[in-house]
Amino acid sequence: xxxxxxxxxxxxxxxxxxxxxxxxxxxxxxxxxxxxxxxxxxxxxxxxxxxxxxxxxxxxxxxxxxxxxxxxxxxxxxxxxxxxxxxxxxxxxxxxxxxxxxxxxxxxxxxxxxxxxxxxxxxxxxxxxxxxxxxxxxxxxxxxxxxxxxxxxxxxxxxxxxxxxxxxxxxxxxxxxxxxxxxxxxxxxxxxxxxxxxxxxxxxxxxxxxxxxxxxxxxxxxxxxxxxxxxxxxxxxxxxxxxxxxxxxxxxxxxxxxxxxxxxxxxxxxxxxxxxxxxxxxxxxxxxxxxxxxxxxxxxxxxxxxxxxxxxxxxxxxxxxxxxxxxxxxxxxxxxxxxxxxxxxxxxxxxxxxxxxxxxxxxxxxxxxxxxxxxxxxxxxxxxxxxxxxxxxxxxxxxxxxxxxxxxxxxxxxxxxxxxx
Numbered sequence: 001x002x003x004x005x006x007x008x009x010x011x012x013x014x015x016x017x018x019x020x021x022x023x024x025x026x027x028x029x030x031x032x033x034x035x036x037x038x039x040x041x042x043x044x045x046x047x048x049x050x051x052x053x054x055x056x057x058x059x060x061x062x063x064x065x066x067x068x069x070x071x072x073x074x075x076x077x078x079x080x081x082x083x084x085x086x087x088x089x090x091x092x093x094x095x096x097x098x099x100x101x102x103x104x105x106x107x108x109x110x111x112x113x114x115x116x117x118x119x120x121x122x123x124x125x126x127x128x129x130x131x132x133x134x135x136x137x138x139x140x141x142x143x144x145x146x147x148x149x150x151x152x153x154x155x156x157x158x159x160x161x162x163x164x165x166x167x168x169x170x171x172x173x174x175x176x177x178x179x180x181x182x183x184x185x186x187x188x189x190x191x192x193x194x195x196x197x198x199x200x201x202x203x204x205x206x207x208x209x210x211x212x213x214x215x216x217x218x219x220x221x222x223x224x225x226x227x228x229x230x231x232x233x234x235x236x237x238x239x240x241x242x243x244x245x246x247x248x249x250x251x252x253x254x255x256x257x258x259x260x261x262x263x264x265x266x267x268x269x270x271x272x273x274x275x276x277x278x279x280x281x282x283x284x285x286x287x288x289x290x291x292x293x294x295x296x297x298x299x300x301x302x303x304x305x306x307x308x309x310x311x312x313x314x315x316x317x318x319x320x321x322x323x324x325x326x327x328x329x330x331x332x333x334x335x336x337x338x339x340x341x342x343x344x345x346x347x348x349x350x351x352x353x354x355x356x357x358x359x360x361x362x363x364x365x366x367x368x369x370x371x372x373x374x375x376x377x378x379x380x381x382x383x384x385x386x387x388x389x390x391x392x393x394x395x396x397x398x399x400x401x402x403x404x405x406x407x408x409x410x411x412x413x414x415x416x417x418x419x420x421x
Contacts, residue, residue, distance in 0.1 A: 031376035035369065042368035043361050050357040058155045058353035059162035061170060061346035065148030066097040066339070098148040101173065101340075105142045105152065108133070110172040118165055123156075140169075149343065159348040166346035177339040185332035188249045192329060195245065196322040203315035210308040233275060234313030238321050240271040245325070 028035070104110060115121065115132050124135040139155040152169055156162035247264040255261075385392050 027377055027380045028373070031372075031379070035372040035376060038372045039365055039368050043365045046364040047357065047361050050355055050360050053355045053357075054157050055352040056155050056157055056354045057159040057162045057349045057351075058153055059159070059166045059346040059349055060151060060153045060344070061166045062145075062343040063101065063150040063152070063170065064341040064343050065150070066101055066341075096144070096148060098144045098150055101150055102142045102144050104176060105150075105169055105173055106137070106140075107176075109176050110169060111136055111140075113172050114165060114168045117168060118161060120165075123161075152346075154346075155353060163346040163348045170340055170342060174338055174340040181332065181339065184249075185329050189326065189329035189332075191249065192245065192322055192326045196319070196326055199315060199318045199322055203312070203319050206308065206311040206315050210312050213308050233310050234317050236271050236274050237314040238317035240268055240275070241318055242321055242325075243268050243271070245322075 111133060112129065115129070115136055120136060121127065121129070121132045124132055126132050126135060141151075141153040143151050143153075145151055152166050154162050154166045154169070156165065243264050247261055247268070250258070250261055250264070382396070385396060
């Protein structure tokens with residue numbers, strides 16, 4: 001008996017599904033002409049409308065990844081701190097040189113000259129430069145692709161202008177980079193020039209002091225081991241001053257916690273330790289002397305000679321080092337070589353980028369089918385409610401009447417405000 005009831009309920013369920021499916025198909029067949037003609041009409045309207053839409057063209061140029069290193073300044077590595085303050089860009093410490101170039105391309109320093117050169121405020125029909133930048137950004141795409149390649153894409157209604165703007169962005173990027181590099185080289189050159197003058201004076205004073213001492217004490221000479229220690233101390237002192245100069249130059253553009261500055265600070269600390277060992281001597285874990293004769297254990301006259309000789313050697317090394325750096329920064333200051341390497345220059349595109357008229361028609365057609373089907377089922381529901389449930393239909397009419405009144409009132413308010421303005 002129970003099995004028979006189960007079979008009956010299953011057959012009723014299948015019958016109900018067939019009835020519902022038939023009902024849905026019947027509604028679609030009933031309103032087939034409405035759905036079909038609505039689809040055709042929407043597609044024709046959208047197709048005609050798309051013909052009046054302006055064509056937009058996208059020009060593209062690509063840049064090779066900037067070099068990580070270089071001469072004394074190291075442009076990409078130093079630009080990170082420079083442009084964070086220069087253009088208000090927020091960049092992480094781990095940003096690659098390509099990321100830095102991409103950020104600079106979006107800065108006001110690069111974009112505003114391009115807007116002015118191409119008179120884009122008139123093209124975008126705006127008066128304020130800020131509005132012009134917003135419109136410009138909406139048509140600009142800068143992306144760092146695989147292997148650090150930088151792509152610059154710009155859209156415009158004029159294909160020639162699209163290519164010109166893309167290439168102008170590269171030119172402005174190169175100009176800003178060269179300007180920053182020259183400014184940094186000039187500041188470094190001035191700083192090193194001051195140190196060079198001080199070192200030259202110190203070298204002269206040290207040489208005079210050594211000469212006077214040797215004239216007074218002609219018999220005093222240094223053994224070979226002490227000469228080697230003096231030479232080692234001079235080398236270490238020159239390395240320490242070199243690291244301090246580099247830290248001072250980088251410290252003008254980077255925060256004190258930057259990894260490069262912390263690395264230089266650690267290096268200076270280690271060099272100081274080595275100098276202290278030369279001064280006072282040191283022992284290994286077994287108690288053996290690392291240095292046979294540290295400076296502190298030399299006889300008094302010999303110690304004086306050691307110190308004077310060491311000072312001369314140190315000043316000579318510093319003078320040699322600073323002279324090399326000074327000449328290097330002078331070359332950087334006057335150098336006018338390109339800082340950006342273009343892989344593919346932008347050319348006027350042959351095909352439009354948008355609008356994609358076929359896609360517009362397809363999307364509009366699918367949307368019209370969907371809305372037409374929903375509208376058809378809505379009409380069918382209202383018709384059946386009116387026929388089978390008059391009371392519910394009356395309530396539905398009241399709801400529609402209330403909504404219609406609200407819409408009319410809203411329309412009157414909008415019309416009244418327009419007349420007053």
